[in-house]
Amino acid sequence: MEHRPARRPPLPPPPGRQHKRRLAVALMLAGGYMVAECVGGLLTHSLALLADAGHMLSDVAALGLSLFAMWFAERPADPRRTYGYYRLEILAALANGVALVVVAGAIFVEAFRRLRDPPQVQGAMMMAIAAGGLAVNLAMLGILGRGRRESLNLRAAWLHVLSDAWGSLGAIVAGLLIWAFGWHRADPILSTAIGLLVVYSAWRLLEEAVSVLMESAPRSIDVDAVRDALAAVPGVRGVHDLHVWTITSGMDSLSAHVVVAEGRSAPALLREIQDLLASRFGIHHVTIQIEPEDFGEHGRCHP
DSSP states (O other): OOOOOOOOOOOOOOGGGGGHHHHHHHHHHHHHHHHHHHHHHHHHTOHHHHHHHHHHHHHHHHHHHHHHHHHHTTSOOOSSSTTTTTHHHHHHHHHHHHHHHHHHHHHHHHHHHHHHSOOOOOHHHHHHHHHHHHHHHHHHHHHHHTTTTTOHHHHHHHHHHHHHHHHHHHHHHHHHHHHHHOOTTHHHHHHHHHHHHHHHHHHHHHHHHHHHHTTOOOTTOOHHHHHHHHHTSTTEEEEEEEEEEEEETTEEEEEEEEEEOTTOOHHHHHHHHHHHHHHHHOOOEEEEEEEEGGGOSTTOSOO
């Protein structure tokens, strides 16, 4: 009877995919409030309302991009894209990180202009508009917050909403200072402080997204510890060409060449290595090449 090796199961969906509904709900909240502000601005001839609607538009775009990336990433792998479209979520996170930096730059430019020539702002109306925006942003933060540690894409959308929430809170404080003391420079000063927070958050997001795209080892995994653990498996004489990388959030992969002693059962060794990597390091997608001790150096790319 012909023996057929067991086929490797397909890549599992990343953990962040289950939060797609959260993104959709947050998108509807942001879009609904944006439309309400736009209609209110047109009816009341309020430029402040229209400006805040434009700010909310950036949240709608960020959430929409994140949701589209999660939806598109569900397409199956094909012969050309053997890993499927999982990296699209990382690209969306990268785009949202760049957008956050652009938003912060626009805040700095406008704040500098207003410091030189502070406009007359209606503090009471400013507080009312900002309070409505803050309420919506807090609701969206609550919806998106639970899954942000599992998905870089979701974290990017959450950071967009968080930056908007800080902006709304700063606008409330600035509106109070303007209404109570007539201090119109409070608006650009607080805006600058918020812009610095946005840049800090965006920089960390960009750093993590670029790290995934460069296929760096995940920060949560000590590659030297992995190498030592593999070398300590009975029958293993050496480990080389060890690579650990992230496909998308929550999906770490490993490949390695393992030199084994003569007489060691390859299937049993593979099961032991897979169990070790899954239990100790949380790595489930593993590719191991078994090599006998006399295999030689010709197939080794790196020590």
